[in-house]
Amino acid sequence: MSEVEQAGDTRDRAAGRAGKAPSTEESQRVFEALRNAVLDQRLPPGLQLKEQALADAFGVNRAVVRQALARLEIYRLVTHAPNRGVFVAHPSAAEGRDLFTARRYIEAAIVELAVERLTEADIARLRALARQERQAYEAQDVRRALRLSVDFHLQLADAVGNTVLASFLDEIVTRMPLVVLAHRRESPPTCMLDDHERILDAIAAGDASRARALMIEHVGHLEGRVSLDRGAQEGDSGIARLLGLEGGGP
């Protein structure tokens, strides 16, 4: 298995944690495909997902697609307008803020538990992952780096062993890409090349409060990449964004 499949592997395991449900197996396949598309930011917010088109594309029945879409809706990845169809979600700024706030608490809890529960093997594995990620960044392969970054967070949660917290984090990171797409700012990314490795250092050293502080700071770096200012572009239907009319201050 090459590197791409390797990343895909961990992602499927992560998906398995949040939405274990092997429902009908077919709908599971469709669900994960769409979910991965969201994670890779291939689906623009607001896009309509038509049942028949998806059924044809996946070679399945409309009922199967319907079930997959229903699950996507529960994870807030799509919104369902009765009698009109389902559309890729367009999270509001408020929703984005809530997600980041929740993420800070969840990730803080995870690193706190990580200090107690992680084995040497876990740390070694995560270190390798973080190294791969930094190499990808240095090689300008942003796509792969982003993927590895997500995998790092999910695998850390996985290693801690709390299935509930892991599923919560999984839901959060799955919804994040849509927030980024909807509220991206063109400012340069804040320095966060070795955030993950420094967090691992603190965990390995058994320094819970430092690990916690570093993780919260790290989430802050991520949040810096989007603009979720209160009242900025609240409640618009997205047409302004689609036409590139955003960014104008009040």
Place this chain on the structure above:
Amino acid sequence: MSEVEQAGDTRDRAAGRAGKAPSTEESQRVFEALRNAVLDQRLPPGLQLKEQALADAFGVNRAVVRQALARLEIYRLVTHAPNRGVFVAHPSAAEGRDLFTARRYIEAAIVELAVERLTEADIARLRALARQERQAYEAQDVRRALRLSVDFHLQLADAVGNTVLASFLDEIVTRMPLVVLAHRRESPPTCMLDDHERILDAIAAGDASRARALMIEHVGHLEGRVSLDRGAQEGDSGIARLLGLEGGGP
């Protein structure tokens, strides 16, 4: 159904937070009915939920029931065995521990935010709720008290205003009754008559760390009502419990 509908009001609002999805409206109804049944501990873990029977009972199509069951599965309220059916979930001791651990972190986060964000009106409303709950306890109406207790936690999360954390707490408290059913211990309930009111006092006083400590202690009281000892009855199929053969030490 007088009482049921009464409590159903606040409960439905809580459900609306977690699973907004008005999918087909019909399946929403079925979903909430089953969810409320779990919350009231009317469904014994392990019970099979047959599609046709539910469809007849609710006067809807099997497809509608199917959709509702799929959502219940995502919330881990039921487990789905392919080609065999869905059964009321039977959470393991490990799952119960994970739920309580996660709950401590989530509730701690909520009270921390509550100190900053709650208005006087919020606190007054919650105080009234807590008082009702204590009166119910004193009147020996355990059922109603339990219901009001759940409502207190959900409404507190609601008042804080973070939809993500609120939905996480909602999922946790919804799954709790099954844990209690599966791992109840007959020990007397620890004193927690005025836990909620004391937490409110700390919040009103702006004492975040005290509110946090009280909430964590409160969750500890709740956890004391079940026995989730490691390795106690791990992985059994539930037959021992059904026959009343549990409780024998190793």
Place this chain on the structure above:
DNA sequence: GACTACATGATTGTCAACAATTTAAAGCGC
């Protein structure tokens, strides 16, 4: 008597056709 093989009944999974609703466009009067 215990175990295996088989037949039966029940339940879930899949599917295509039909009905209801909405969106878009064409037609028409002003």
Place this chain on the structure above:
DNA sequence: GCGCTTTAAATTGTTGACAATCATGTAGTC
């Protein structure tokens, strides 16, 4: 040309029937 009504296409929502799978009970054999 503009606005309203009517018509048509496209899409979602619903229903029932059919196929696949599994549990149960029965007969047969060692």
